[in-house]
Amino acid sequence: MSKPRVVLGVGGGIAAYKACELLRRLTESGHEVRVVPTASALRFVGAATWAALSGQPVATEVWDSVDEVPHVRIGKAADLVVVAPATADLLARAAHGLADDLLTNTLLTARCPVLFAPAMHTEMWEHPATRENVTTLRSRGAVVLEPASGRLTGADTGRGRLPEPAEIFDACRRLLARGAREPDLAGRHVVVSAGGTREPLDPVRYLGNRSSGKQGYALARTAAARGARVTLLAANTALPDPAGVDVVPVGTAVQLREALLKAATDADAVVMAAAVADFRPAVYAPAKIKKRDGQEPEPLALVRNPDILAEAAADRARPGQVVVGFAAETDDVLANGRAKLRRKGCDLLVVNEVGERRTFGAEDNEAVILGSDGSETPVPHGPKEALADAVWDLVAARLG
Numbered sequence: 103m104s105k106p107r108v109v110l111g112v113g114g115g116i117a118a119y120k121a122c123e124l125l126r127r128l129t130e131s132g133h134e135v136r137v138v139p140t141a142s143a144l145r146f147v148g149a150a151t152w153a154a155l156s157g158q159p160v161a162t163e164v165w166d167s168v169d170e171v172p173h174v175r176i177g178k179a180a181d182l183v184v185v186a187p188a189t190a191d192l193l194a195r196a197a198h199g200l201a202d203d204l205l206t207n208t209l210l211t212a213r214c215p216v217l218f219a220p221a222m223h224t225e226m227w228e229h230p231a232t233r234e235n236v237t238t239l240r241s242r243g244a245v246v247l248e249p250a251s252g253r254l255t256g257a258d259t260g261r262g263r264l265p266e267p268a269e270i271f272d273a274c275r276r277l278l279a280r281g282a283r284e285p286d287l288a289g290r291h292v293v294v295s296a297g298g299t300r301e302p303l304d305p306v307r308y309l310g311n312r313s314s315g316k317q318g319y320a321l322a323r324t325a326a327a328r329g330a331r332v333t334l335l336a337a338n339t340a341l342p343d344p345a346g347v348d349v350v351p352v353g354t355a356v357q358l359r360e361a362l363l364k365a366a367t368d369a370d371a372v373v374m375a376a377a378v379a380d381f382r383p384a385v386y387a388p389a390k391i392k393k394r395d396g397q398e399p400e401p402l403a404l405v406r407n408p409d410i411l412a413e414a415a416a417d418r419a420r421p422g423q424v425v426v427g428f429a430a431e432t433d434d435v436l437a438n439g440r441a442k443l444r445r446k447g448c449d450l451l452v453v454n455e456v457g458e459r460r461t462f463g464a465e466d467n468e469a470v471i472l473g474s475d476g477s478e479t480p481v482p483h484g485p486k487e488a489l490a491d492a493v494w495d496l497v498a499a500r501l502g
């Protein structure tokens with residue numbers, strides 16, 4: 103089998119040096135990589151480095167090796183084009199269809215999936231011109247990752263860091279696995295909740311659950327790879343932010359509800375994979391609750407939390423919004439799942455079996471996805487990402 107052909111476009115930003123690690127990961131995992139840096143990128147990392155790491159010639163201009171028609175051939179032959187770092191200038195040129203160097207020519211001739219991993223200062227990322235360029239590129243089916251937050255060039259910090267090379271590599275793998283299929287969630291905004299809420303009892307203790315957030319993060323990653331803009335509401339997780347995803351940390355069920363109602367206003371789909379506490383302590387003790395010699399502990403009074411999924415399903419923020427829930431069951435799994443689907447009123451309910459050492463924190467899952475139309479889609483045991491993709495297949499079909 104021939105190796106998948108990847109074009110690595112490198113923009114002129116300081117993060118160009120991180121693209122060397124991405125290149126390494128791609129070549130070492132059996133991809134044939136052709137690096138196409140811009141002229142500015144070569145000011146940060148020289149052509150010799152790219153050539154040595156890729157084992158391929160490196161050109162920036164359409165005037166090099168004209169007899170080989172590189173401005174057409176490189177893009178047409180690619181299975182994936184990944185641009186990392188994608189500067190504000192490069193995003194603008196790509197959005198406007200300019201073809202003033204080899205990389206922008208390649209972007210115009212490529213018919214394969216295209217992934218941009220932006221890196222720039224926060225002000226540039228937030229500028230309306232860049233926002234519009236990103237929207238344009240996404241509406242055409244390109245996957246534009248959200249930049250990470252953290253240290254930028256110099257002493258600045260903020261949103262605009264290049265996502266970690268491992269995360270970009272992961273997104274590349276996912277796009278290659280999907281092949282030439284159109285990113286079917288391009289132009290869509292999806293909201294995913296992940297992890298488990300914690301309901302504080304006093305400054306030290308809380309009521310919580312065993313969710314790690316892995317299933318929700320898998321949903322977020324796969325949606326981003328399918329072109330969606332993703333908002334991930336992360337309840338008490340300890341996982342790295344997935345590349346290309348806007349992560350909103352939350353603590354309690356009440357906070358999750360607030361964040362969800364806000365994020366869902368313009369969402370095409372809402373997927374509630376978080377394990378939400380049905381009850382919270384009726385009273386929060388502002389100081390640590392003490393044990394008293396010879397006294398039995400006070401019984402714990404609880405009050406109900408809002409049912410976020412039922413509310414989101416009953417009161418859709420926009421017409422046609424697809425609402426998906428998960429059901430974590432320990433017994434009578436399918437019967438309980440079917441009853442829960444009716445109670446919650448969502449379009450799809452992913453029914454999975456859980457236990458102390460089952461599903462929670464695991465890499466794999468298996469489930470039956472129940473549809474409000476009576477459909478039942480079994481998803482066999484496999485990586486949580488496979489279940490996530492099966493969920494998005496059904497969501498994409500409903501979104502038409």
Ligand code: PMT
Nearest residue numbers: 313314315316317374377378410411427428429430462463
């Ligand atoms: O995070 P992992 O370790 O990967 O584990 C994944 C998982 C087991 C947490 C996940 O696959 C899962 O099943 N998530 C849903 C857990 C849950 O809360 O299930 P439930 O049956 O109690 O709730 C049904 C649905 O209603 C869920 O979508 C839940 O988010 C929602 N809910 C529940 C209570 C509440 N007050 N508000 C809600 O919105």
